[in-house]
Amino acid sequence: MKIADDFQKQISRLDNCLAEQWQRLLDSSLLVKAIREGNISRPLYMIYMLETYHYTSHNARNQALVGTRSSVSPVYSKFCLQHASEEVGHEKMALHDIASMGFRGNEGSIPPPLPETETLIAYLYWISLTGNPLQRMGYSYWAENAYQYINPLILGVKNALNLNDQQLTFFVAHGTIDTEHFAEIKTILERTCKTEEDWASVRRVMQTSLSLTGKMLDAVYREYRAFEDGLSEHYDVLNELSAA
Amino acid sequence: MKIADDFQKQISRLDNCLAEQWQRLLDSSLLVKAIREGNISRPLYMIYMLETYHYTSHNARNQALVGTRSSVSPVYSKFCLQHASEEVGHEKMALHDIASMGFRGNEGSIPPPLPETETLIAYLYWISLTGNPLQRMGYSYWAENAYQYINPLILGVKNALNLNDQQLTFFVAHGTIDTEHFAEIKTILERTCKTEEDWASVRRVMQTSLSLTGKMLDAVYREYRAFEDGLSEHYDVLNELSAA
Amino acid sequence: MKIADDFQKQISRLDNCLAEQWQRLLDSSLLVKAIREGNISRPLYMIYMLETYHYTSHNARNQALVGTRSSVSPVYSKFCLQHASEEVGHEKMALHDIASMGFRGNEGSIPPPLPETETLIAYLYWISLTGNPLQRMGYSYWAENAYQYINPLILGVKNALNLNDQQLTFFVAHGTIDTEHFAEIKTILERTCKTEEDWASVRRVMQTSLSLTGKMLDAVYREYRAFEDGLSEHYDVLNELSAA
Amino acid sequence: MKIADDFQKQISRLDNCLAEQWQRLLDSSLLVKAIREGNISRPLYMIYMLETYHYTSHNARNQALVGTRSSVSPVYSKFCLQHASEEVGHEKMALHDIASMGFRGNEGSIPPPLPETETLIAYLYWISLTGNPLQRMGYSYWAENAYQYINPLILGVKNALNLNDQQLTFFVAHGTIDTEHFAEIKTILERTCKTEEDWASVRRVMQTSLSLTGKMLDAVYREYRAFEDGLSEHYDVLNELSAA
Numbered sequence: 001m002k003i004a005d006d007f008q009k010q011i012s013r014l015d016n017c018l019a020e021q022w023q024r025l026l027d028s029s030l031l032v033k034a035i036r037e038g039n040i041s042r043p044l045y046m047i048y049m050l051e052t053y054h055y056t057s058h059n060a061r062n063q064a065l066v067g068t069r070s071s072v073s074p075v076y077s078k079f080c081l082q083h084a085s086e087e088v089g090h091e092k093m094a095l096h097d098i099a100s101m102g103f104r105g106n107e108g109s110i111p112p113p114l115p116e117t118e119t120l121i122a123y124l125y126w127i128s129l130t131g132n133p134l135q136r137m138g139y140s141y142w143a144e145n146a147y148q149y150i151n152p153l154i155l156g157v158k159n160a161l162n163l164n165d166q167q168l169t170f171f172v173a174h175g176t177i178d179t180e181h182f183a184e185i186k187t188i189l190e191r192t193c194k195t196e197e198d199w200a201s202v203r204r205v206m207q208t209s210l211s212l213t214g215k216m217l218d219a220v221y222r223e224y225r226a227f228e229d230g231l232s233e234h235y236d237v238l239n240e241l242s243a244a
Numbered sequence: 245m246k247i248a249d250d251f252q253k254q255i256s257r258l259d260n261c262l263a264e265q266w267q268r269l270l271d272s273s274l275l276v277k278a279i280r281e282g283n284i285s286r287p288l289y290m291i292y293m294l295e296t297y298h299y300t301s302h303n304a305r306n307q308a309l310v311g312t313r314s315s316v317s318p319v320y321s322k323f324c325l326q327h328a329s330e331e332v333g334h335e336k337m338a339l340h341d342i343a344s345m346g347f348r349g350n351e352g353s354i355p356p357p358l359p360e361t362e363t364l365i366a367y368l369y370w371i372s373l374t375g376n377p378l379q380r381m382g383y384s385y386w387a388e389n390a391y392q393y394i395n396p397l398i399l400g401v402k403n404a405l406n407l408n409d410q411q412l413t414f415f416v417a418h419g420t421i422d423t424e425h426f427a428e429i430k431t432i433l434e435r436t437c438k439t440e441e442d443w444a445s446v447r448r449v450m451q452t453s454l455s456l457t458g459k460m461l462d463a464v465y466r467e468y469r470a471f472e473d474g475l476s477e478h479y480d481v482l483n484e485l486s487a488a
Numbered sequence: 489m490k491i492a493d494d495f496q497k498q499i500s501r502l503d504n505c506l507a508e509q510w511q512r513l514l515d516s517s518l519l520v521k522a523i524r525e526g527n528i529s530r531p532l533y534m535i536y537m538l539e540t541y542h543y544t545s546h547n548a549r550n551q552a553l554v555g556t557r558s559s560v561s562p563v564y565s566k567f568c569l570q571h572a573s574e575e576v577g578h579e580k581m582a583l584h585d586i587a588s589m590g591f592r593g594n595e596g597s598i599p600p601p602l603p604e605t606e607t608l609i610a611y612l613y614w615i616s617l618t619g620n621p622l623q624r625m626g627y628s629y630w631a632e633n634a635y636q637y638i639n640p641l642i643l644g645v646k647n648a649l650n651l652n653d654q655q656l657t658f659f660v661a662h663g664t665i666d667t668e669h670f671a672e673i674k675t676i677l678e679r680t681c682k683t684e685e686d687w688a689s690v691r692r693v694m695q696t697s698l699s700l701t702g703k704m705l706d707a708v709y710r711e712y713r714a715f716e717d718g719l720s721e722h723y724d725v726l727n728e729l730s731a732a
Numbered sequence: 733m734k735i736a737d738d739f740q741k742q743i744s745r746l747d748n749c750l751a752e753q754w755q756r757l758l759d760s761s762l763l764v765k766a767i768r769e770g771n772i773s774r775p776l777y778m779i780y781m782l783e784t785y786h787y788t789s790h791n792a793r794n795q796a797l798v799g800t801r802s803s804v805s806p807v808y809s810k811f812c813l814q815h816a817s818e819e820v821g822h823e824k825m826a827l828h829d830i831a832s833m834g835f836r837g838n839e840g841s842i843p844p845p846l847p848e849t850e851t852l853i854a855y856l857y858w859i860s861l862t863g864n865p866l867q868r869m870g871y872s873y874w875a876e877n878a879y880q881y882i883n884p885l886i887l888g889v890k891n892a893l894n895l896n897d898q899q900l901t902f903f904v905a906h907g908t909i910d911t912e913h914f915a916e917i918k919t920i921l922e923r924t925c926k927t928e929e930d931w932a933s934v935r936r937v938m939q940t941s942l943s944l945t946g947k948m949l950d951a952v953y954r955e956y957r958a959f960e961d962g963l964s965e966h967y968d969v970l971n972e973l974s975a976a
Contacts, residue, residue: 060311060312060321060325061311061312061314062312064308064311064312064325064328065309065312067304067305067308067328067329067332068304068305068306068308068309068312070305074332074333074336077304077332077333078329078332078333081304081308081325081326081328081329081332082325082326082329084308084311084325085311085322085325085326085329088311088318088321088322088325089318089321089322092318115692115695115696115699118611118614118696119607119610119611119696119700121614122607122610122611122613122614122615123606123607123610123611125610125613125614126606126609126610126613126614127610204603207603208603208606208607211603212607359936359939359940359943362855362858362940363851363854363855363940363944365858366851366854366855366857366858366859367850367851367854367855369854369857369858370850370853370854370857370858371854448847451847452847452850452851455847456851548799548800548809548813549799549800549802550800552796552799552800552813552816553797553800555792555793555796555816555817555820556792556793556796556797556800558793562820562821562824565792565820565821566817566820566821569792569796569813569814569816569817569820570813570814570817572796572799572813573799573810573813573814573817576799576806576809576810576813577806577809577810580806
């Protein structure tokens with residue numbers, strides 16, 4: 001009873017932190033503002049999906065690495081490896097979606113990640129390989145539960161760019177998988193987090209990884225604006241890689 | 245047609261190498277000789293299972309690490325992570341089995357691995373983390389297909405020590421899981437091995453990992469004999485850790 | 489001649505990027521503004537040095553890891569390992585300096601790094617372990633050449649807090665070592681960077697690691713202000729760890 | 733006084749173990765027997781040096797990795813990185829020496845290591861990355877102090893094959909460096925090994941790594957005999973790679 005109460009309190013604390021952080025992120029994001037105002041074009045979506053491709057291509061790996069650490073319990077190790085196996089190759093969906101919109105690049109020709117995306121990737125490996133192994137669930141906690149916050153934005157993009165569901169497989173498929181994963185994450189949090197330090201680690205990684213993702217979104221918008229102005233060193237290649 | 249032929253030829257080559265190597269191993273092993281002659285006692289089985297516990301506790305980890313390498317295909321990565329998730333915690337069965345025979349140690353109190361066991365463990369990490377990522381299937385190929393060779397020995401131990409199936413969960417459970425895994429390994433070999441170099445890597449790791457396992461079995465017997473003579477520095481603790 | 493010209497051009501490009509980035513960083517930093525206006529107190533210096541302690545304690549390690557990568561040339565590997573060996577333990581100087589000002593904590597009791605500091609640490613491991621191995625010199629290039637930019641600030645802190653040189657060993661000792669290291673870095677850049685991709689990797693890491701350091705400085709100031717207001721969850725421990 | 737006594741006792745124990753193990757190794761080695769009887773030819777020396785090239789090319793790396801572990805003291809970390817930096821590239825000397833005897837291969841064309849050599853390499857990484865970080869000194873302890881045991885053999889090879897010192901740079905240069913290194917290792921053992929567990933780890937790694945080296949020497953001789961009989965799959969390439 002006591003422990004169940006504690007669990008609910010810790011979950012509420014995560015949820016409250018998250019609601020507040022998302023609110024700030026959405027309110028201050030120029031990318032979100034542009035989407036809400038309909039000021040977007042296909043290159044914006046392509047740039048966003050290419051950065052999404054990059055960090056997503058590492059998620060199964062860093063998730064699995066947690067499960068290989070010598071200090072983790074069998075129940076948590078099994079969760080990490082199983083969960084990772086289900087995420088393998090999901091980055092391909094991001095490429096598929098923009099290919100349907102005229103992107104002609106492939107895995108060999110796409111630009112490297114923006115510095116903000118690379119920083120997010122670096123951070124996710126770091127917190128997977130060091131510190132409290134439970135802390136990576138802080139990333140999953142928001143990432144597999146983000147649809148309430150980002151669905152309105154996806155709908156905005158879909159309408160503005162006149163996309164159909166076959167051009168949004170990354171979000172549609174992930175939405176379904178993630179609902180199931182999120183329930184599993186809560187179960188595993190309940191089974192594995194025992195101390196206040198465990199919960200604090202999960203909270204810290206949740207907040208930092210969402211914050212770094214916010215910075216990645218800012219960078220996506222910055223590069224999009226630069227691209228529109230013909231000034232993006234990073235994404236000028238998009239002109240070659242996109243069909244008219 | 246051509247490729248299917250090639251696949252069958254490569255599998256036959258693996259099987260022939262393996263049959264010959266097992267034959268040599270079984271013929272020269274003093275441990276096997278002792279089992280065949282009924283010259284065994286409970287400490288022998290305990291020592292064997294403790295070393296088995298050690299290397300088994302690393303198998304899910306090094307299998308998963310293969311799946312995190314940047315150069316692997318999604319299909320092989322998914323196989324590695326899925327397969328690894330199914331092996332998590334199997335080493336507990338080894339401890340369970342010897343506990344049923346009077347072993348009183350736990351994960352904190354058991355002796356460290358013998359040098360030969362540690363060498364096997366080191367090798368499995370090495371070939372998982374470096375070289376051709378497909379090569380670790382060479383280990384799975386024999387390890388998940390070993391029951392034809394070792395079942396007679398397990399039966400010999402069972403009879404000599406008057407054990408029941410509940411005291412042999414490691415072998416009974418593994419036998420079932422491994423039959424399924426072995427079929428999967430053949431499927432994945434067919435889907436992933438494309439070049440002669442791929443097959444040669446698989447063969448090399450198959451032979452070397454079985455050879456190192458043979459050396460581990462020799463070490464088990466050497467320590468058992470030393471223990472019986474009161475001369476095993478490594479396993480004298482077994483007297484304390486075993487009920488009369 | 490041609491190559492020497494190219495080298496000078498690449499160095500000039502690094503220097504110009506750097507001058508511009510430092511200018512922006514210094515102009516927009518609230519921490520710098522506070523120092524310039526003399527609005528600082530001992531806790532600010534302690535917080536800054538504790539975060540410096542954290543990232544510095546990883547620098548020899550991530551530098552050495554570059555030298556262990558299988559793809560590096562002997563000359564670069566030797567440089568990395570030698571350079572790393574000279575940086576070992578330098579983080580102790582940061583603790584020494586704040587101990588001289590009344591800090592009573594030790595390595596076991598100091599607060600964990602702020603998220604921005606942990607992000608910098610994560611990034612430095614990531615670019616040391618993946619990508620073009622030469623790119624880590626982009627970090628060294630600015631970090632061992634920062635004194636022209638930060639010496640006026642250190643002097644400001646020194647005067648405002650009435651510190652002597654024995655309380656600034658981290659900066660005084662590093663200043664000397666780094667001058668020599670910086671000359672070595674230029675030599676090694678000249679010997680190892682052969683392609684435009686090499687130089688671009690060095691530039692990207694230079695810019696990103698300096699940018700992440702700027703974010704760390706912002707976080708230091710944010711926590712200092714929160715501490716002054718009695719609102720720093722992270723650094724409230726400073727009250728206990730400091731002598732009156 | 734007491735501690736100095738203990739140190740001398742532990743060193744004597746290492747030396748006694750080592751003397752006994754070398755005696756057994758030298759007495760049972762067919763390679764040693766062949767050298768003592770003058771039954772050797774250039775391919776034997778080439779095969780030996782190629783395997784030496786392989787494991788030597790990893791020694792600076794695995795030595796440096798010890799120094800990057802988070803649990804090591806600054807004094808030991810500095811030793812590891814410094815020591816490693818001095819070993820970088822030494823494997824080139826092995827290639828140089830056999831090139832002087834007509835070997836025409838380069839780093840890209842030489843055969844992969846024999847399984848026994850790969851096992852030694854795997855073990856050295858494993859004990860460098862896991863377990864007691866001090867234990868790797870067990871390898872250095874014998875490897876940098878081996879000349880008393882192997883100098884007579886090198887002399888035998890030199891005379892039998894009519895080699896001069898310029899064709900034996902690997903051994904001549906290493907002999908000089910290692911004498912200095914060995915003195916440093918004793919100093920560091922004295923400064924770092926505090927507990928019986930520390931010394932036991934050093935002893936275990938000393939014995940296991942020398943034992944695996946013995947197995948590598950056996951494999952060198954086995955392949956040499958196979959090569960002489962035209963039956964070495966691994967080293968038949970030596971016919972192409974050697975001048976007449």
